[in-house]
Every structure is written in C-alpha cells, then in structure tokens.
Amino acid sequence: xxxxxxxxxxxxxxxxxxxxxxxxxxxxxxxxxxxxxxxxxxxxxxxxxxxxxxxxxxxxxxxxxxxxxxxxxxxxxxxxxxxxxxxxxxxxxxxxxxxxxxxxxxxxxxxxxxxxxxxxxxxxxxxxxxxxxxxxxx
Amino acid sequence: xxxxxxxxxxxxxxxxxxxxxxxxxxxxxxxxxxxxxxxxxxxxxxxxxxxxxxxxxxxxxxxxxxxxxxxxxxxxxxxxxxxxxxxxxxxxxxxxxxxxxxxxxxxxxxxxxxxxxxxxxxxxxxx
Numbered sequence: 001x002x003x004x005x006x007x008x009x010x011x012x013x014x015x016x017x018x019x020x021x022x023x024x025x026x027x028x029x030x031x032x033x034x035x036x037x038x039x040x041x042x043x044x045x046x047x048x049x050x051x052x053x054x055x056x057x058x059x060x061x062x063x064x065x066x067x068x069x070x071x072x073x074x075x076x077x078x079x080x081x082x083x084x085x086x087x088x089x090x091x092x093x094x095x096x097x098x099x100x101x102x103x104x105x106x107x108x109x110x111x112x113x114x115x116x117x118x119x120x121x122x123x124x125x126x127x128x129x130x131x132x133x134x135x136x137x138x
Numbered sequence: 139x140x141x142x143x144x145x146x147x148x149x150x151x152x153x154x155x156x157x158x159x160x161x162x163x164x165x166x167x168x169x170x171x172x173x174x175x176x177x178x179x180x181x182x183x184x185x186x187x188x189x190x191x192x193x194x195x196x197x198x199x200x201x202x203x204x205x206x207x208x209x210x211x212x213x214x215x216x217x218x219x220x221x222x223x224x225x226x227x228x229x230x231x232x233x234x235x236x237x238x239x240x241x242x243x244x245x246x247x248x249x250x251x252x253x254x255x256x257x258x259x260x261x262x263x264x265x
Binding site for chain 1: 165168169171176179183186187190192195196215216219222223226250251253254256257260261
C-alpha cells in the first residue's frame with residue numbers, strides 16, 4: 001500500500017493498490033475503451049466542424065478537406081473514427097440500459113460486452129464494405 | 139490551519155448541486171444521439187457513394203429535414219462532447235492544469251459547435 005498526501009494539509013493515509021496489479025477483464029477493458037473512443041471522437045467532431053466550415057466557405061476551401069480526407073492519413077483517420085463511433089454508440093446503448101437498471105448480472109454484462117465488440121466491428125466492416133462495393137460498381 | 143472540523147468544512151461548501159443536471163444532460167443527449175448518429179452515418183454513406191463533392195453536400199443540406207436534423211445532431215454532439223470531456227479532465231488531471239483544461243474544454247466545444255451550426259445554416263440557405 002502506498003502512502004499518499006492529499007495535498008490539502010490532511011495527514012497521509014494509505015490508499016488501496018491501484019489498477020496496475022489487476023488482470024484486465026473484458027468489462028474493465030470495455031469501460032476504459034468507452035472513454036478512449038469518446039476522446040478520439042472529439043477529434044472527429046473537430047474534423048466534422050472543419051468539413052462543414054470549408055464547405056460553407058466555398059469550393060476553394062472545400063478542396064483542402066477533400067485533399068486531406070482522401071489522403072492515406074485521411075482514410076486511416078476515417079477508419080479509426082468510424083470504428084470508435086460504432087463502438088461508443090453500441091456501448092453507449094449498453095450504458096443506457098444499465099442506467100435504466102437493466103442487465104446488471106455478471107453473465108449479462110459479459111454477454112452484452114461481447115455483443116458490443118462484435119457489433120462495432122460488423123457495423124464498421126459493413127459500412128466500408130458496402131461503400132467500397134458501391135464505388136467499384138458505380 | 140483552519141479551526142473548522144473536517145465535517146464542518148464539508149458541510150459549509152457542500153455539493154455544487156450541478157451533478158444531477160450534468161448526469162441528465164449526458165443521458166438525454168446520448169438518447170437523442172442514438173438515432174441521430176445512425177441517420178448521420180447513413181447520410182454520410184450515401185454522400186460518399188454519390189461522389190462526396192461540395193454540390194452533393196449543398197444539395198443534401200438544402201432539404202429542410204436534413205438541415206434541421208443536422209442542427210440537432212451537431213447541438214447534441216457538441217453538448218455531449220463537452221460533458222464527457224469534462225468528466226475525463228476532472229478524473230485524470232489535477233491542480234492548476236485541471237482548471238485551465240476545463241475552461242478550454244467549455245470554450246472550444248462552444249466555439250466549434252457554434253461554427254458547425256453556422257456552416258450548416260449557410261449551406262442550407264444556398265451555400
């Protein structure tokens with residue numbers, strides 16, 4: 001146990017051992033992923049804002065966004081943002097069920113967690129697969 | 139050194155009484171964003187398949203349904219973003235840095251959100 005001062009003049013009290021000593025479980029990994037995808041989606045929201053603003057500013061400025069988003073970095077970011085969005089969306093629905101008091105048993109949390117992971121990859125794959133297929137066909 | 143007991147200090151300051159509205163704000167925007175995000179992804183998908191040029195974007199946003207849903211989507215997104223990042227900052231950043239980041243978060247989300255709403259209105263009335 002580590003001794004830690006709270007910094008406000010209170011005596012140093014022992015704190016419990018922290019995250020680093022626990023073996024990661026599906027539930028805890030998905031929990032921190034929800035936060036991480038949320039933070040990554042913040043950069044996606046900034047991109048969304050830039051996309052709309054350059055479009056509103058005119059063709060000349062929109063060309064910058066088109067150039068960036070169709071570059072390799074742009075495609076990589078779009079792929080990351082799309083998976084983050086689907087994961088955060090699916091796990092967010094899982095959280096809303098918890099907020100309503102549903103699905104709290106250990107078995108249910110693991111089952112819904114696995115479903116969220118599968119759904120996030122299926123939805124991402126489906127969007128990109130169908131998009132590429134339509135582009136090739138058209 | 140304060141002569142107050144720890145209990146009195148806690149009672150004096152108490153809760154800021156903002157926690158409940160933060161919690162509800164995050165849940166209500168989440169609920170709103172479930173259908174709106176799916177609609178947005180679907181719209182984006184058909185835009186990209188249709189060529190994703192500026193003309194297609196203006197054409198899409200010139201419809202009243204798309205413009206209003208887009209304004210709702212952006213408003214809910216940036217509010218949800220502000221509330222979510224606020225919690226992340228409060229949990230992991232401490233001291234002076236925390237207050238700087240909290241203020242930056244509030245201002246940036248406000249500015250980016252308003253800019254995005256403005257852009258949609260400009261595009262909706264004819265680009």
